[in-house]
Amino acid sequence: NAGVTQTPKFQVLKTGQSMTLQCAQDMNHNSMYWYRQDPGMGLRLIYYSASEGTTDKGEVPNGYNVSRLNKREFSLRLESAAPSQTSVYFCASSEVAGLETQYFGPGTRLLVL
Amino acid sequence: SQQGEEDPQALSIQEGENATMNCSYKTSINNLQWYRQNSGRGLVHLILIRSNEREKHSGRLRVTLDTSKKSSSLLITASRAADTASYFCATAQSNTDKLIFGTGTRLQVFP
Numbered sequence: 267n268a269g270v271t272q273t274p275k276f277q278v279l280k281t282g283q284s285m286t287l288q289c290a291q292d293m294n295h296n297s298m299y300w301y302r303q304d305p306g307m308g309l310r311l312i313y314y315s316a317s318e319g320t321t322d323k324g325e326v327p328n329g330y331n332v333s334r335l336n337k338r339e340f341s342l343r344l345e346s347a348a349p350s351q352t353s354v355y356f357c358a359s360s361e362v363a364g365l366e367t368q369y370f371g372p373g374t375r376l377l378v379l
Numbered sequence: 380s381q382q383g384e385e386d387p388q389a390l391s392i393q394e395g396e397n398a399t400m401n402c403s404y405k406t407s408i409n410n411l412q413w414y415r416q417n418s419g420r421g422l423v424h425l426i427l428i429r430s431n432e433r434e435k436h437s438g439r440l441r442v443t444l445d446t447s448k449k450s451s452s453l454l455i456t457a458s459r460a461a462d463t464a465s466y467f468c469a470t471a472q473s474n475t476d477k478l479i480f481g482t483g484t485r486l487q488v489f490p
Binding site for chain 1: 422423427467469471476478479482
């Protein structure tokens with residue numbers, strides 16, 4: 267089992283460009299999450315999907331959109347990247363939303379110039 | 380705003396010593412979890428303690444939870460250089476389906 271995989275590992279964008287971060291899990295988990303991590307801060311929830319077919323905003327959703335493509339895949343899209351979105355992005359999954367252990371991917375480092 | 384606040388922000392100890400990290404939170408919870416993050420990597424789950432539990436052990440890890448004080452502590456006994464990492468608490472808030480992470484404690488264990 268690969269667990270949670272994320273692509274790409276690194277990305278450099280110019281302000282205004284768009285991109286999609288991909289996440290996939292092979293643990294048959296119902297819930298998936300996108301977080302961002304900035305220096306000196308913990309993880310902040312951007313969006314989550316408690317189950318296939320549902321998505322909800324987290325703490326910092328502005329500037330992002332998500333798609334729960336199927337049970338395995340949950341993508342995060344930046345429509346018009348801004349320097350404030352420079353961060354490390356983590357995808358995670360869990361069997362049940364909120365209550366149980368979350369399993370994290372290796373992260374995507376994004377630099378917006 | 381973040382639910383959990385870890386204390387201290389940074390901790391440096393020698394191998395063999397014990398390391399204690401504390402976490403405080405603000406609202407009622409279903410459970411509290413501790414995660415470890417090695418530099419540049421994703422988070423790894425260490426231990427989960429439910430709101431009706433007071434203490435839990437896993438190997439060299441001991442976690443306590445005091446719901447009356449809204450606080451938890453993580454004790455790593457006989458620390459090793461490989462324990463060098465950042466440690467985060469995360470709370471599963473009651474009536475929500477989200478985890479809220481704290482800002483973390485950076486632990487440095489010197490050989």
